[in-house]
Amino acid sequence: MKNPYVPYPVKITKALVETEDKQLKSFWLDFLNPADAKAFDYTPGQFAELSVSGFGEIPIGIASSPTEGDTLLFTVNKVGHVTKKLHNMAEGDVMGVRGPLGNSYPLKEMEGKNVVIVAGGFAVTTLRSTVTWMLHPDNRAKYGKIDFIYGARTPGLLLYEDQWREWQKRDDIDCHITIDREAPGWDGLVGFVPTICEQVAPKPDNAVALICGPPVMIRFTQPVFDKLGWQPEQIVMSLENRMKCGIGICGRCNVGPEYVCKDGPVFTKAQLDKLPAEY
Amino acid sequence: MADKILAKDKLAEFIAALQKDKDVFAPKLDNDRLVWAPLEKADDIVWEFSNTEMSPKDFFFPQTECMMHFKNDPKAEDGMIMQAEPELAKERALLNIRPCDAKAFGVLDMIFCQDEMTNDVYWRDKREKTLLIGLACNDPCPTCFCTTVGCGPHNEAGLDVLLVDLGDKLLARPISDKGAKALSALPEAAADDAAKAAELKKAAEDSITQGVGTDKISGAEVLDLFNLPMWDRVHESCLNCGTCTFCCPTCHCFDIQDEVQGEAGRRVRNWDYCMSWLFTVHGTGHNPRHGKKERVRQRFMHKFKYIPLKRGGEIGCVGCGRCVQLCPVNIDVREVVNSMNA
Numbered sequence: 001m002k003n004p005y006v007p008y009p010v011k012i013t014k015a016l017v018e019t020e021d022k023q024l025k026s027f028w029l030d031f032l033n034p035a036d037a038k039a040f041d042y043t044p045g046q047f048a049e050l051s052v053s054g055f056g057e058i059p060i061g062i063a064s065s066p067t068e069g070d071t072l073l074f075t076v077n078k079v080g081h082v083t084k085k086l087h088n089m090a091e092g093d094v095m096g097v098r099g100p101l102g103n104s105y106p107l108k109e110m111e112g113k114n115v116v117i118v119a120g121g122f123a124v125t126t127l128r129s130t131v132t133w134m135l136h137p138d139n140r141a142k143y144g145k146i147d148f149i150y151g152a153r154t155p156g157l158l159l160y161e162d163q164w165r166e167w168q169k170r171d172d173i174d175c176h177i178t179i180d181r182e183a184p185g186w187d188g189l190v191g192f193v194p195t196i197c198e199q200v201a202p203k204p205d206n207a208v209a210l211i212c213g214p215p216v217m218i219r220f221t222q223p224v225f226d227k228l229g230w231q232p233e234q235i236v237m238s239l240e241n242r243m244k245c246g247i248g249i250c251g252r253c254n255v256g257p258e259y260v261c262k263d264g265p266v267f268t269k270a271q272l273d274k275l276p277a278e279y
Numbered sequence: 280m281a282d283k284i285l286a287k288d289k290l291a292e293f294i295a296a297l298q299k300d301k302d303v304f305a306p307k308l309d310n311d312r313l314v315w316a317p318l319e320k321a322d323d324i325v326w327e328f329s330n331t332e333m334s335p336k337d338f339f340f341p342q343t344e345c346m347m348h349f350k351n352d353p354k355a356e357d358g359m360i361m362q363a364e365p366e367l368a369k370e371r372a373l374l375n376i377r378p379c380d381a382k383a384f385g386v387l388d389m390i391f392c393q394d395e396m397t398n399d400v401y402w403r404d405k406r407e408k409t410l411l412i413g414l415a416c417n418d419p420c421p422t423c424f425c426t427t428v429g430c431g432p433h434n435e436a437g438l439d440v441l442l443v444d445l446g447d448k449l450l451a452r453p454i455s456d457k458g459a460k461a462l463s464a465l466p467e468a469a470a471d472d473a474a475k476a477a478e479l480k481k482a483a484e485d486s487i488t489q490g491v492g493t494d495k496i497s498g499a500e501v502l503d504l505f506n507l508p509m510w511d512r513v514h515e516s517c518l519n520c521g522t523c524t525f526c527c528p529t530c531h532c533f534d535i536q537d538e539v540q541g542e543a544g545r546r547v548r549n550w551d552y553c554m555s556w557l558f559t560v561h562g563t564g565h566n567p568r569h570g571k572k573e574r575v576r577q578r579f580m581h582k583f584k585y586i587p588l589k590r591g592g593e594i595g596c597v598g599c600g601r602c603v604q605l606c607p608v609n610i611d612v613r614e615v616v617n618s619m620n621a
Contacts, residue, residue: 002395005400005401006363009359053349053537054544056536056537056546057535094358245535248393248397250532250533250535251531251581252551255567256585257589262396274502278567278573
């Protein structure tokens with residue numbers, strides 16, 4: 001009988017401060033036991049509990065894609081007890097990963113459709129996973145046009161620059177990378193994410209939008225999509241709530257009857273419209 | 280499986296047989312409080328009682344439980360790697376558990392063990408290794424409302440054996456195979472014993488006159504119930520003390536914390552409660568259930584709407600009435616639910 005609470009032991013093989021405010025740090029983790037890597041069979045959109053023995057666990061979206069091999073990537077915001085400790089850990093340190101947890105983006109249902117991805121700030125993590133997965137040669141042909149709209153306050157707060165610079169060179173994805181205000185040396189778009197969405201004006205016909213970002217971005221992006229004729233069923237979002245067990249028991253992450261950890265974190269706007277906004 | 284008879288003067292024998300391979304527990308008077316305690320001899324058994332102050336959920340879901348341990352030494356070969364705690368070493372029997380409490384564990388089975396991933400091995404292990412010998416309520420107390428939430432004073436769900444007190448003897452009804460095995464040495468009951476038990480059942484059920492209606496709740500939309508104006512009033516007197524959650528046999532929220540002392544590290548789970556502000560607060564400080572109203576509403580919505588929606592209509596309350604008895608500001612779950620159902 002598998003114990004769902006015991007984390008797989010992993011080693012930090014690389015750690016990197018991602019942003020100029022030093023709030024976000026990425027960790028590349030490798031399983032100590034090869035069998036565990038096999039058992040950790042995940043899909044973009046899922047998350048895991050990162051375990052730091054003596055400090056606790058935190059639920060973090062998986063930023064790597066299963067198409068990239070066995071190494072897992074997580075980008076962690078420094079906010080509390082566990083994340084502060086994690087930010088001080090170094091390459092070679094042993095920690096734990098428990099998962100994969102939750103549902104995933106509806107990659108199967110998205111097949112044959114155009115995909116618009118909208119990300120704000122560090123909510124881009126599981127969307128990095130999704131884009132990487134869709135762009136893989138095994139998967140790219142399954143999807144129509146892909147638009148990637150991603151914004152942060154400043155250039156130094158954008159995550160995964162190497163990655164999206166590569167994507168910008170490709171002709172099978174349109175990247176719209178933006179910052180809030182002009183900054184020296186920045187040659188990309190300038191403007192808030194909702195404004196850029198208005199300019200890109202993605203068509204709702206046969207399309208799905210994955211939207212992930214801070215509440216203020218969601219609040220102003222939603223009306224843009226409404227005006228363009230998008231229906232709630234076409235808009236997919238990923239929620240976050242405080243979690244402990246990660247498997248739908250401990251009782252704190254629920255939004256109405258739905259547990260963000262187990263029934264989510266991915267929900268359509270149509271589903272959320274019928275639920276209390278307790279997130 | 281035929282009903283059996285257990286004469287009260289044969290109890291010592293029956294308990295000794297159980298104790299051969301099990302630790303046996305039963306409600307016991309501790310000054311004037313009725314608590315669950317190891318049963319040493321048949322004479323210690325209490326036959327006249329309403330119910331224990333706390334539910335026996337602690338046997339399966341301890342208030343504090345070590346889930347795993349680790350060597351708190353990053354340099355050691357196996358340092359910092361979590362190892363699961365061993366399983367329960369010896370089987371147990373709970374004697375004279377009330378039917379409502381047993382029913383509650385049946386509801387919790389659906390929550391702790393849902394599928395391959397949501398398979399709480401700590402809960403499951405203790406459930407599988409515990410025999411539940413219930414004692415039917417012949418005299419429900421005024422706060423009991425089990426009959427209106429799909430349970431009852433002689434309810435059998437979740438039990439291995441149901442005992443009905445017939446005075447100098449007990450009717451012993453096997454419910455599960457495990458229960459039948461425990462009763463195999465006992466003589467069969469006569470027809471009038473079973474008839475007497477049925478009479479007692481009817482009388483006990485009829486004595487429960489107050490309860491809740493849930494028919495409209497089950498048909499209502501989540502948001503319609505969530506937005507009822509009654510929530511603006513219900514929470515006003517609540518202290519968010521959490522007493523209702525700790526005494527409740529179906530409340531099962533928990534927290535997980537790490538503890539370290541020198542080289543010894545462990546990960547424990549503790550009972551937690553939805554009345555606490557900390558329960559849902561994000562790392563950023565944002566709290567989706569920021570106020571008392573939101574938290575009080577969550578407790579009732581969870582038991583009477585969310586659990587039924589997710590668990591095939593099963594209500595997350597068994598009508599034991601403990602929260603009604605113990606709430607320091609007299610919030611009565613029956614009144615709240617009836618307002619939801621209005």
